[in-house]
Amino acid sequence: MEYIALQLFNGLVNGSFYALLSLGLAVIFGVLRVVNFAHGALYMLGAFAAYLLLQDFGVGFWPALIVAPIGIGIAGMVLERLLIRRLYGLDPLYNFLLTFGLTLMIQDGVRLRYGLQGQPYPAPAELAGSVSAGLVAYPTYRLFVIAFSIVVCVAVWYVIERTRLGMIVRAATERPELTRALGINVDRWVTPVFGFGVALAALGGVLAAPMRNVSPLMGSELIIFAFAVVVIGGMGSIAGAVVAGFLVGVLASLAAVFNPALENVVAFALMAIVLLVRPAGLFGSLEARS
Amino acid sequence: MRRGLAILPYAVGLAVALALPRVMYPVLALDILVWGLFAMSVDLLLGYAGLLSFGHAAFWGLGAYAAAIVAKSAGVPFVIAALVGAGASALLAVPFGYLATRRRGIYFAMVTLAFAQLVFYVANEWRDLTGGENGLHGVPRTFPGLTLGRSGDFYYAALPLILLGYAIAYRIVHSPFGHVLVAIRDNEPRAQALGYPTWRYKLLAFVLSGGLAGLAGGLFALGNGFASLDLLHWTTSGQAVLITILGGIGTLWGSLLGAVIVLELRDALTSAPELSGVVTGAVFVVIVLAFRQGLWATGRAVLRRLGAPPLSARIEISEGEVRHGRS
Numbered sequence: 359m360e361y362i363a364l365q366l367f368n369g370l371v372n373g374s375f376y377a378l379l380s381l382g383l384a385v386i387f388g389v390l391r392v393v394n395f396a397h398g399a400l401y402m403l404g405a406f407a408a409y410l411l412l413q414d415f416g417v418g419f420w421p422a423l424i425v426a427p428i429g430i431g432i433a434g435m436v437l438e439r440l441l442i443r444r445l446y447g448l449d450p451l452y453n454f455l456l457t458f459g460l461t462l463m464i465q466d467g468v469r470l471r472y473g474l475q476g477q478p479y480p481a482p483a484e485l486a487g488s489v490s491a492g493l494v495a496y497p498t499y500r501l502f503v504i505a506f507s508i509v510v511c512v513a514v515w516y517v518i519e520r521t522r523l524g525m526i527v528r529a530a531t532e533r534p535e536l537t538r539a540l541g542i543n544v545d546r547w548v549t550p551v552f553g554f555g556v557a558l559a560a561l562g563g564v565l566a567a568p569m570r571n572v573s574p575l576m577g578s579e580l581i582i583f584a585f586a587v588v589v590i591g592g593m594g595s596i597a598g599a600v601v602a603g604f605l606v607g608v609l610a611s612l613a614a615v616f617n618p619a620l621e622n623v624v625a626f627a628l629m630a631i632v633l634l635v636r637p638a639g640l641f642g643s644l645e646a647r648s
Numbered sequence: 649m650r651r652g653l654a655i656l657p658y659a660v661g662l663a664v665a666l667a668l669p670r671v672m673y674p675v676l677a678l679d680i681l682v683w684g685l686f687a688m689s690v691d692l693l694l695g696y697a698g699l700l701s702f703g704h705a706a707f708w709g710l711g712a713y714a715a716a717i718v719a720k721s722a723g724v725p726f727v728i729a730a731l732v733g734a735g736a737s738a739l740l741a742v743p744f745g746y747l748a749t750r751r752r753g754i755y756f757a758m759v760t761l762a763f764a765q766l767v768f769y770v771a772n773e774w775r776d777l778t779g780g781e782n783g784l785h786g787v788p789r790t791f792p793g794l795t796l797g798r799s800g801d802f803y804y805a806a807l808p809l810i811l812l813g814y815a816i817a818y819r820i821v822h823s824p825f826g827h828v829l830v831a832i833r834d835n836e837p838r839a840q841a842l843g844y845p846t847w848r849y850k851l852l853a854f855v856l857s858g859g860l861a862g863l864a865g866g867l868f869a870l871g872n873g874f875a876s877l878d879l880l881h882w883t884t885s886g887q888a889v890l891i892t893i894l895g896g897i898g899t900l901w902g903s904l905l906g907a908v909i910v911l912e913l914r915d916a917l918t919s920a921p922e923l924s925g926v927v928t929g930a931v932f933v934v935i936v937l938a939f940r941q942g943l944w945a946t947g948r949a950v951l952r953r954l955g956a957p958p959l960s961a962r963i964e965i966s967e968g969e970v971r972h973g974r975s
Binding site: 393441444445448449450451452454455456458459460461462463464465466467469470579582585586588589593619622623625626627629630633634637 | 700702747748750751753754755757758759761762763765766769770773882883886889893922923924925926928929930931932933936937940
């Protein structure tokens with residue numbers, strides 16, 4: 359029983375990362391129609407940024423939690439301006455391939471400099487130790503990760519569903535031409551939205567740094583899970599990305615209670631079921647453009 | 649006379665294939681030909697059915713493992729082992745294709761990618777069969793009456809099977825079936841309106857493509873004597889897509905040109921695997937940004953400017969970039 363409770367929390371932690379990454383993917387896809395393969399690599403860069411801030415400048419976890427996502431987000435905006443922008447007129451597959459190429463460059467570039475060895479990163483002192491959470495004692499930092507991710511997801515949902523800015527973004531997602539015709543400058547929002555999505559990935563990376571070793575390939579498997587989550591949730595759906603993210607995390611961890619080998623398989627089995635029963639995804643609609 | 653001219657390119661191609669192990673070491677020559685076949689199987693879907701599979705490593709890897717396991721445990725002739733690999737992959741392509749063809753465009757790419765990762769994890773866990781992270785080594789290759797220990801000998805023994813793979817791909821593309829695929833790629837609702845069960849066509853194309861990738865993977869494992877997990881990794885799928893696009897989408901033979909370049913490049917960089925990732929990624933970025941028509945089309949354009957007649961008029965219908973729009 360304790361083990362199940364423990365796995366439930368582990369599932370929520372994993373789900374937090376799936377949700378943060380899928381959320382960024384969904385926001386970017388919604389406005390740019392780009393499936394950003396480099397999302398996992400940018401998550402890794404977020405973790406590396408936190409690591410280097412501490413190593414070279416003595417900047418701790420809390421400032422890094424703000425500075426690293428902003429820095430990587432700006433890098434993402436540069437990427438959008440220089441490269442991704444050039445392919446907007448073409449099939450979205452080309453940007454998928456472009457970001458795949460960037461993924462290889464980023465991952466192996468970091469690997470060239472720092473090697474494959476994972477670098478440890480300390481959890482902030484305020485969140486050391488563990489607290490009793492119901493049946494089991496659970497590391498405080500991990501509980502923080504769950505809570506923080508939920509807050510971020512809700513905040514993003516609020517901005518997109520309840521504010522004027524979000525209204526523009528949603529309108530641009532559904533009917534870009536009509537939104538333009540109404541006098542709204544859609545193009546102005548493209549670069550910031552991409553940067554924001556990338557910042558979410560980097561934020562996930564900073565959060566992961568104290569739990570998982572900071573290594574060049576830390577995002578290389580996560581991105582595939584994020585893709586499965588996005589297909590399950592329904593591409594471009596904000597709520598779908600978050601709900602499916604936590605769902606996959608929890609179900610995978612609970613399946614591991616029965617057989618550890620199942621943990622990695624659950625996401626893909628779930629994706630197969632969703633494709634059979636509801637090809638558009640839990641929250642998606644097939645009518646959505648592209 | 650015209651007939652003679654039409655055969656000429658194939659005669660030249662065959663001569664090059666026969667001479668290849670003389671100009672480079674035979675293992676690399678074999679790798680180029682099987683990677684070419686692998687990329688052709690990707691092109692069959694991408695160039696002719698308009699479906700980008702980013703999960704073909706699953707079929708390549710399964711073909712490799714199946715061939716390796718059969719060759720090791722039953723000691724069957726290499727031809728049988730390679731065909732078992734092809735069969736196993738075609739079989740796996742049935743459920744994957746059944747599910748993946750429910751989505752199109754970018755979704756199709758993501759779904760195939762995810763399913764391939766599933767195969768990767770299964771292979772990783774199923775250690776008794778696959779050797780887990782160690783992979784399978786010392787895969788024997790035999791054929792009654794032949795000694796195939798040397799790579800050069802195996803190259804010539806495997807060549808007919810590889811050429812058969814090319815011929816099958818060529819036949820598929822130039823058959824009525826292939827033309828229906830092109831029709832689906834260009835305008836699926838129209839093909840449906842004309843009465844074609846487009847979904848079944850796409851599924852069949854997926855299974856055939858998976859089978860060819862499995863054949864290529866099986867021959868790779870037999871030629872190199874091992875099957876390992878990285879054959880199933882998503883970077884392998886990306887590698888095949890890169891070769892296809894570099895050669896030219898929808899050109900089939902372009903895949904061979906792409907394979908020559910990518911494998912020579914990789915061979916030159918074997919001492920620094922990280923650098924090879926950076927270079928491969930950079931090549932990817934440059935091609936997607938600035939060289940989408942690929943080598944084959946570029947080469948043809950140059951030939952045309954020099955006044956040479958086109959190689960074949962029929963290829964024209966399917967050349968060029970992925971069509972913009974529907975997905």
